[in-house]
Amino acid sequence: MQRILSLLGLVAALIATSAVASAVQAQEPGAAIRAIPDYRLGSGDKIRVITFGEEALTGEFVVGGSGNVSMPLIGDVAAEGLTVPEFQTAVEESLKQGYLREPRVSVEVLNYRPFYIMGEVQNPGEYPYTNGLSVLNAVATAGGFTYRANSRRVYIKRADSSLEREYPLTPLTPVAPGDTIRITERFF
Known part of the structure; x- marks a missing residue:
């Protein structure tokens, strides 16, 4: 019985060591465990852009093959490689260029x-x-x-x-x- 208990203790120690090794390995660059960075927009993503108080500037858009989103009034806005908050800021900045004084924009990904x-x-x-x-x-x-x-x-x-x-x-x-x-x- 004591032998079984010591084997169980050994197994528990091995599992704990493995968990610690996995956590350390996850922190090392090039580790075998995969980490997904912040999502970046790319060609084929479908997004919804909401411009508060401006129905004509609100809608669903697709990131085109060139990496741009073609929006009413402001034209093409680069989206390829940007995170959603970065793209949101880019749309707000484009709208500030003589179209709206203080635009409030919200962006969400509908289809990845x-x-x-x-x-x-x-x-x-x-x-x-x-x-x-x-x-x-x-x-x-x-x-x-x-x-x-x-x-x-x-x-x-x-x-x-x-x-x-x-x-x-x-x-x-x-x-x-x-x-x-x-x-x-x-x-x-």
Whole structure:
């Protein structure tokens, strides 16, 4: 009985050590755990811009292929690579240029860019992104793993990067809009 208790204590210590190592690893640059930075607008995002007191300047817009949003009165406003608050400030500044004295603008993302999944899943392709999406949710959306799939590692390429990185495939591995997810074959 005492031997079982000491084994349980050892297992608990290993789990605690693993949790601390994971937390430290998450803080190191290039760590295996994936962190998603602040969301940046990109081509294909659908947004709602509300200009308080100005119905003609309120509406739903799509970030075009050039990275701009074409708005009434002020024309094209650069959106590519900006966070939502940065874009909101850019719209307010454009409206201050001789159109409105003190514009109050609110911006929200209605539809994010899709994500892409390929490799050893039943239905590879393009799928709509939803907030809080994890790799396992993405695999489920694509019909699940094939029988050859490596269910321990995943490769993800961010939309704004040309590099593909390897991550552990856990229930918490996050997906960002525009990501390309690749599920490889397992080796026997």
